[in-house]
Amino acid sequence: xxxxAHAKSRPPPRSISRRASRWRNRLxxxxxxxxxxxxxxxxxxxxxxxxxxxxxxxxxxxxPPVWTGFSNWDYVFNTYPYFWPALRNTLWxxxxxxxxxxxxxxxxxxxxxxxRRSAGVFRTLYYAPHLAxxxxxxxxxxxxLNPGTGPVNTxxxxxxxxxPGWFNDPTWSKPALTLLxxxxxGDLMIIFMAARLDVPVEQYEAxxxxxxxxxxxxxxxxLPNIRPILVFAAVTGVIAIMQFYTEPLVAGKxxxxxxxxxxxxxxxxxxSKSTLTLPQLVYNLGFQRFDIGAACVVALVxxxxxxxxxxxxxxxxxxxxxxxx
Amino acid sequence: xxxxxxxxxxxxxxxxxALVAAGCTGxxxxxxxxxxNAETTIKFWHGWTAxxxxxxxxxxxxxxxxxxxxxxxxVTSGITDDKINQALRAGGSDAPDVVSSFTxxxxxxxxxxxxxxxxxxxxxxxxxxxxxxxxxxxxxxxxFDGVQCALPLLADAYGLYYNKDAFAAAGIDGPPKTLSExxxxxxxxxxxxxxxxxxxxxxxxxxxxxxxxxxxxxxxxPTYFDDQGNSxxxxxxxxxxxxxxxxxxxxxxGGYDKLERYRSTFGDExxxxxxxxxGQVAMQLDGEWRAxxxxxxxxxxxxxxxxxxxxxxxxxxYGKGYLSGTxxxxxxxxxxxxxxxxxxxxMTTDTDAVVNFANGIHNVPSTIDALESPNxxxxxxxxxxxxxxxxxxSSTTPASPNGGAYxxxxxxxxxxxxxxxxxxxxxxxxxxxxQIDADIAQAQ
Numbered sequence: 001x002x003x004x005a006h007a008k009s010r011p012p013p014r015s016i017s018r019r020a021s022r023w024r025n026r027l028x029x030x031x032x033x034x035x036x037x038x039x040x041x042x043x044x045x046x047x048x049x050x051x052x053x054x055x056x057x058x059x060x061x062x063x064p065p066v067w068t069g070f071s072n073w074d075y076v077f078n079t080y081p082y083f084w085p086a087l088r089n090t091l092w093x094x095x096x097x098x099x100x101x102x103x104x105x106x107x108x109x110x111x112x113x114x115x116r117r118s119a120g121v122f123r124t125l126y127y128a129p130h131l132a133x134x135x136x137x138x139x140x141x142x143x144x145l146n147p148g149t150g151p152v153n154t155x156x157x158x159x160x161x162x163x164p165g166w167f168n169d170p171t172w173s174k175p176a177l178t179l180l181x182x183x184x185x186g187d188l189m190i191i192f193m194a195a196r197l198d199v200p201v202e203q204y205e206a207x208x209x210x211x212x213x214x215x216x217x218x219x220x221x222x223l224p225n226i227r228p229i230l231v232f233a234a235v236t237g238v239i240a241i242m243q244f245y246t247e248p249l250v251a252g253k254x255x256x257x258x259x260x261x262x263x264x265x266x267x268x269x270x271x272s273k274s275t276l277t278l279p280q281l282v283y284n285l286g287f288q289r290f291d292i293g294a295a296c297v298v299a300l301v302x303x304x305x306x307x308x309x310x311x312x313x314x315x316x317x318x319x320x321x322x323x324x325x
Numbered sequence: 326x327x328x329x330x331x332x333x334x335x336x337x338x339x340x341x342x343a344l345v346a347a348g349c350t351g352x353x354x355x356x357x358x359x360x361x362n363a364e365t366t367i368k369f370w371h372g373w374t375a376x377x378x379x380x381x382x383x384x385x386x387x388x389x390x391x392x393x394x395x396x397x398x399x400v401t402s403g404i405t406d407d408k409i410n411q412a413l414r415a416g417g418s419d420a421p422d423v424v425s426s427f428t429x430x431x432x433x434x435x436x437x438x439x440x441x442x443x444x445x446x447x448x449x450x451x452x453x454x455x456x457x458x459x460x461x462x463x464x465x466x467x468x469f470d471g472v473q474c475a476l477p478l479l480a481d482a483y484g485l486y487y488n489k490d491a492f493a494a495a496g497i498d499g500p501p502k503t504l505s506e507x508x509x510x511x512x513x514x515x516x517x518x519x520x521x522x523x524x525x526x527x528x529x530x531x532x533x534x535x536x537x538x539x540x541x542x543x544x545x546x547p548t549y550f551d552d553q554g555n556s557x558x559x560x561x562x563x564x565x566x567x568x569x570x571x572x573x574x575x576x577x578x579g580g581y582d583k584l585e586r587y588r589s590t591f592g593d594e595x596x597x598x599x600x601x602x603x604g605q606v607a608m609q610l611d612g613e614w615r616a617x618x619x620x621x622x623x624x625x626x627x628x629x630x631x632x633x634x635x636x637x638x639x640x641x642x643y644g645k646g647y648l649s650g651t652x653x654x655x656x657x658x659x660x661x662x663x664x665x666x667x668x669x670x671x672m673t674t675d676t677d678a679v680v681n682f683a684n685g686i687h688n689v690p691s692t693i694d695a696l697e698s699p700n701x702x703x704x705x706x707x708x709x710x711x712x713x714x715x716x717x718x719s720s721t722t723p724a725s726p727n728g729g730a731y732x733x734x735x736x737x738x739x740x741x742x743x744x745x746x747x748x749x750x751x752x753x754x755x756x757x758x759x760q761i762d763a764d765i766a767q768a769q
Contacts, residue, residue: 062438148589
């Protein structure tokens, strides 16, 4: 064989074939990831970047956007009168409602696990409210908690107890919304119930043999086993409550009696801005005041808060989880 | 990833993003270059939904098509403002050419952003003067900063409904004309029942359905903005007097807490349990639509309608009221603006069309000729609103580039003042003025 022939039949250098192989491997990885990349790109990354972009623009939705730097941020934080009340309300809902949701959901979930008779009936009764459409449920609660004619206050009056103003009183409007949220606890009940049933029976038997009472069994057997579910419930609860829009908006509108007259804006957060939440501001700024830039600022604040809470809970949760191992 | 690849990917991402973002910020194409005599189809979106309303507007459209056989109108009903705004932003072949909206407050934005075209050139081309056609107040709420970008498509007028049987029982001869008479009548008509009422003369609270600052203030003739366009609430005697009067009425009729507790017993504004219709209140500030609802509900008392009373020192202006209404405009993204103008012109200025439409949906007609037309169905109650609409002293709320935000700011002051949360009205209005000016600056 000649040198030329030998050269023709010589395989490619190892570096070229390794590079080609690496590219093919990368393409294969991208191909498998592409559905997620497309979805995340289109529905998360692009909207997030666009929101940041428009937050620095004066944009009314009709005329081309104009760069304004941080003036929208300055307006929202220092001038817009509804931002700080809405932020305080949203944080109130996060700390109070999510905590109560998790505790109440856990209590109900454990309770239905221990029911001997009619467990199915009670599970249905506790879960059914979760299926109620939010607008209908809110209107029903406003009716029930009507301070003048509602059955709740009528009963409280007969019992000689104080009759709160509920959705018409700034002090009671958020507790009234909390009751509404807790009424729809069915989904968390199912999750905690499933988690409880997943706890190995042998651990309970062993703890009983060791003389552990009910509280000790809960603390040292149940709780460590359902920790991941608690973290999950807290994280998803925070994310959901940060988007709390329909119920406070409908409650405020129905309780105030003003849906909106001829060509008018409606009052945000009745009564006295106590039911105002950040998502409502996004709508008020973006679609009633035509200030898309400022609406994007509020949306980014919501996103940042959600991330902070979620990361905090995940970090604390992982420590919580590790402690249980 | 090698540095070169990262730069390529990063640059590509930025370029793609910028292109997509630019594409998503709307289209400004459109023009008045079409031939209005050519065969064409235009799209008209409106917000009416009740069967009788849709029938009335479709009849008007048919009338237009009969007069203009070359222009076909594709009507879409039940459109909300959110959809209108999206369509106006996006433009394109599916977007409407003509839009009507119930949200009068949005006219400022529609005019300032040029999303509705300026109709002045169209009036010139048609050799028409809008001042000769429309009542001045109705032209006022359809323009902003000198740009007439919309026209009134029927109107709403506000007056006083009163329970004649309750008046007779209280020994009151007729409806009050001045606010001092009104206060005396409201007190006479109020019957307390423990910590509530069996009958309230008048619900003065701002949440009492249509008893808002905008509707009250028209009786004083306020000046919301000064000549420089700055908010004038703190310096305007009319607005200050209105706030003080309303607070006084709250105090003399039982106090805020008692009134709010009573208000919580009221039924839905748009149903048969409206407090005026159930006899819970003897007088109510409301729009012309209430008369039809009262008649449909078949209440068990005789009622009357009159203009809302005026301040004692303005007794000679009695008969005026607040005006508002549906607006109609041509989308700037439309490339059939001349054909669209023919349609808008017909719907808003053709006397027969306006009268028939007003008769169909029981709204106040929006042209001078239609208001005086013998073909208008005028009941005694409706006549009051016709008179209010024709009254030279009737007024409206001025347009603003951020919708009705300034009205909401003033309304917030009202809520705090009536409840006693604030006691220094002047300081609150000064703050409100600063807020309104800052909000408008943000919108411009």
